[in-house]
Amino acid sequence: MNPNLETDIRQICKEFGNDRGRMMDIVIAVQKKHGCVNDDAMDLIAKTVATHRVEVESTVSFYAFLSTRPRGTIVIRLCHDIIDKMHGSDAVAAALAREVGVPFGQTTSDGKITLEYAPCLGLCDQAPAALVNDVPVTNLSTDKARWMVQELRKHHDPNQLVTEFGDGNNAHELIRSMVYNNIRKRGEVVFAEMKPGEALQKALSMSPAEVIREIKASRLRGRGGAGFPTGMKWEFTRGAPGDNRYVMCNADEGEPGTFKDRVILTECPDLMFEGMTIAGYAIGGNTGILYLRGEYAYLRSYLEHVLADRRKKGLLGKSVCGAKHCFDFDIRIQMGAGAYVCGEETALISSCEGTRGDPKNRPPYPAQKGYLDCPSVVNNVETLCCAARIMEKGAAWFAQMGTTDSPGTKLLSVSGDCKRPGVYEVPFGIPVREVLAMVGAEDAMAIQIGGASGQMVGPKDYDRPISYEGLATGGSLMVFGPKRNVLEAAHMFMDFFVEESCGYCTPCRVGNVLLKDRLEKILNGQGEPGDLDYLQELGQTVKVLSRCGLGQTSSNPVLTTLKNFRNVYEGLVKVNQDKFQSSFDIKAALTPARKIIGRESVIYT
Amino acid sequence: MAKPKVATASLAGCFGCHMTVLDIDDRILKLIELVDFDKSPIDDIKHFTGRCAVGLIEGGCCNEENVHTLQDFRKHCDVLISVGDCATMGGIPAMRNGIPLEECYAEAYLVGPSVHNPSGRIPNDPELPLLLDKVYPCQEVVKMDYHIPGCPPSADTIWETLVALLSNKTVDLPYELIKYD
Ligand SMILES: Cc1cc2nc3c(=O)[nH]c(=O)nc-3n(C[C@H](O)[C@H](O)[C@H](O)COP(=O)(O)O)c2cc1C
């Protein structure tokens, strides 16, 4: 055993109060120091925080960024979501594998470089992109990929790959990243100027009940996807019995094609933290947790700095904004480690509690029993920004924007086949067609709205508004140009869900695989009309019988393409006369035996 | 009117499902009144004598002969039924699907604890059908019309299914017959 391991683990566990509830932080820190969390490390951690070894292992084995076996000192994670593929990530992958000398999933023999795929890095507006350890490298070409590897072989320092900084705070000394914000349209809610403390002062001059009343009056709805009324959520949480209450800000942003929270975290963290603080005051809580996805680790030092600054200004900590309010509030950052399902609010809570990111049964809802069984509010980054702005400018001001059922503005993350990918702050209710004109995608053959779990719609729906009552989205809008194949897109989305299902319930764990296989059969030209009914029926089953939002929406790519692009399916299937499965290939099935035995088949010649 | 014909086959199964067909006890006499048996191990008819209404398949496909037989059944039967878990999902034989075929052959013919094979060669007689790369449930080879789960399904389940099918009614199996733990 590495002699330093024991000392390091003692030290790290101590730093987190030997609290097994902080398992995520512990294992992330151990991995950072030792490259992985191996058997010895897991034993030691279990002993130090007085838990079972299996608990440590179940956490470590769950997250894509954690590993029980050593990986290279440099891990290159190439994003292989659909948008990156459309922008040539397959060629980049081939170039990387050639230059590094190992296939994806493997480490060079000198232990220096590991190649991996990542499902979505939140950089679709500058795809293809990769993370080199924590450092995002964007707009990859095959040339840039080769250059990157050559550089890394010289200096082994991912930071040195950043030769030019992106705009705005991406150039801040604590970020120093090549990422661009690509803010294409600023609205009045999120991307407007703000003075830290202003909204908070206003909130603190009211009673918590008045703050909640104001948020309710604004009719603000959650921006994370489900659109639950925020004021009501805060009210439930305030009303639930418990000694502690928590505010959790959901910055997991794992939905493919979404990256607007990345831009908020880079440019408007004060607004978000202010929203969290206001939420804390409203529900009667003293602690906020920002759950930051592992992919955005490069923003962490900067966010810590903003938090420190707010503490200095008296906007966080003991007696926020002066003693007369008797309100203590502070915020910590909880890092994620590469798991889409952790964006689901109960899985997020599991992860913050230091366990696998398993969703929990609901009810009880987080508002009743959330983090550490205490009433908790989970809100999206953008929702909290809106809440802060509502405090500053008033509910009436907010409610007059957008539509009756969807007031305010919405940030859209636009990517894919369009001239101007990036983030747009638009009023709710805007028709798809108008957005497409704005982003330079008038010829779009289809759009996927709401991310992988959203819907695929075609031109006949382009006059519909983007809103909760119309086409709903947590922010993702992916554009597919005239040459794309919607079924291939649906297939890639299914690939994503198969990968990201937590595996707890059978309809989701198995059903998504079956959906994907059947789609593959159809794409291979072996489908028959009955396969469409099968997809419809199975898709419905997965939707209805799954435990959490992942499984309840994972069949949407199939169900919505079946509904809106049925002709594409119908063009691919044909009636099977002899009722033999065309997907069964007897020649291929006999190949291994023919080789082993050394003769041909006498039946299938 | 001629009685409808029923054919049965045991592919990669243990014959347990066939034994269960016999387990319908004296109802077998009623069955004979209802149908004629065509190709089946029960009457040892080796080749189809004509078109059949129903084919009952036990076991999945582990070798080329299974595939051939199943395709032959598909050609000759109006309705094909997977009987039992092996036919429906691969069952016990499919446990080899995670093991490379080379190791399966070696275990059977070369290194297994009970193997006596001085030649040290895997037999290569054309009489021995080649194994498939893995065991396939019937549904993956030809279209199956119905599936009866169970290992084996109970005699009552098989009986009820057959009677319903032959009298053109929907099967209405009571809970006890489709509960498996
Ligand atoms: C699989 C899955 C992933 C999710 N990912 C996110 C996410 O990354 N960010 C987010 O804000 N909400 C996400 N959600 C929604 C959250 O469960 C929750 O509804 C949301 O954070 C509530 O905040 P809001 O009311 O402010 O929208 C996800 C839901 C599911 C089912």
Ligand code: SF4
């Ligand atoms: S629906 Fe999927 S992700 Fe959600 S709990 Fe079930 S298996 Fe896990």
Ligand code: SF4
């Ligand atoms: S299902 Fe059970 S009884 Fe039937 S063949 Fe398979 S193992 Fe034998």
